[in-house]
Amino acid sequence: MLSTMTASSTPAAGRHTGDSVQRSRDSVQRLMDAAVDAFADKGFHATSTRDIAARANMSPAGVYVHFASKQDLLFQLCKRGHVLALEIVISARDSAHTPPSQLVAIVSAFASWHAEQFRTARIVQYEFSHLTPEHRAEVLAVRKQIDAVVRNVLLAGVASGDFDVPDIAVTTLALQSLTIDVARWYGPGVRRTPQAIGTAYGDLALRLVRA
Amino acid sequence: MLSTMTASSTPAAGRHTGDSVQRSRDSVQRLMDAAVDAFADKGFHATSTRDIAARANMSPAGVYVHFASKQDLLFQLCKRGHVLALEIVISARDSAHTPPSQLVAIVSAFASWHAEQFRTARIVQYEFSHLTPEHRAEVLAVRKQIDAVVRNVLLAGVASGDFDVPDIAVTTLALQSLTIDVARWYGPGVRRTPQAIGTAYGDLALRLVRA
DNA sequence: CGAATCACTAAGCGCTTGCTTAGTTTCGAT
């Protein structure tokens, strides 16, 4: 009841326009940032609500002013991350107009995002499984849209004769595996820049479809 | 002190040869199986020692007869899994004699192992990060050996002119990403057989090196 | 047989967990 209302759409619950709304927004942002950091480097279950609160300079109870539960916080993070990922993929696709260039744009953007925002990406990809079934279902819908974008580019490329792909499903999966796994191994201390990773992975994608 | 001695080498701690040794070995096996199942589907931190004990039909305290701690159990699992993975990669490599066929053998075997033993593989790949620094270092050494096997095949293939690979490091990583990620998405309910996945991924590997 | 050693359990200790409650402060609206 509280849960979906919390850190979501409602720009102003009442008719306030002053600083209090801004302060609340700041707190929500600080909590989410704190939770991203904590979940990404210790995992959802190894992170305590006290830990999140401390990172956000708040008392343990302060978390519950803005989020219904620790689970709710994970859900908000996970959903926001998935929506962001979908936007990135769509805008990459729309930046190009032939299947090969669209594929390069998508894989390159997606891979470099998984490096640059590896903390968020880890939550999106690996903490996802700790959501409740209902929350998981909602996020899964976004995930399927991402999958569809990639698959449709492959289908278009095969239809146009640009790609040679014997199994669309396997290749779609493989392309995503390639980019998703970046979030697992990337971290501070990795020398290669996110952009360089994107470029290299764009090339690998073309090889996978034998363009 | 207890930790490294527990589920490890010593075939018989004293000079026993009777059933008691066999019973202990069975219990260790049951506990490890239980822990693999639990860790793989709930994660290390979300799994309680009581949960592991219950799955192995034991009392909570029974775990500590065979393992020094929950952390120790994860370490044994993680190490065993890594050693097994290394053996698979090495024996795949040795089953073939040219770089292309070696690459196909390695990727194919590794991918189908990640599907067939996805529970163990998940622990190896994703729970690995929850080890203590010392344990992590020990396991990391095995991981580097796996990496070296793949890299050396790529180097041999480039040297022989069979492969066209601009960046050995990136391609080594990409090949592993491809196979490792199988453990993330594979599960009961996935129709494709592990063997079919192996075959498909062997082909993808050849594409990545433009053989 | 008797002693030692083993796997194993019932009970529980000290601590941390997610979350609540009751109350204080802050602040915009009247």
Place this chain on the structure above:
DNA sequence: ATCGAAACTAAGCAAGCGCTTAGTGATTCG
């Protein structure tokens, strides 16, 4: 100035955690 609502905290509760202790019954050895 006063009220109402919201953000926030100090304190703490019930439950669950990893792990220990004290003890039991079976097995092996001299």
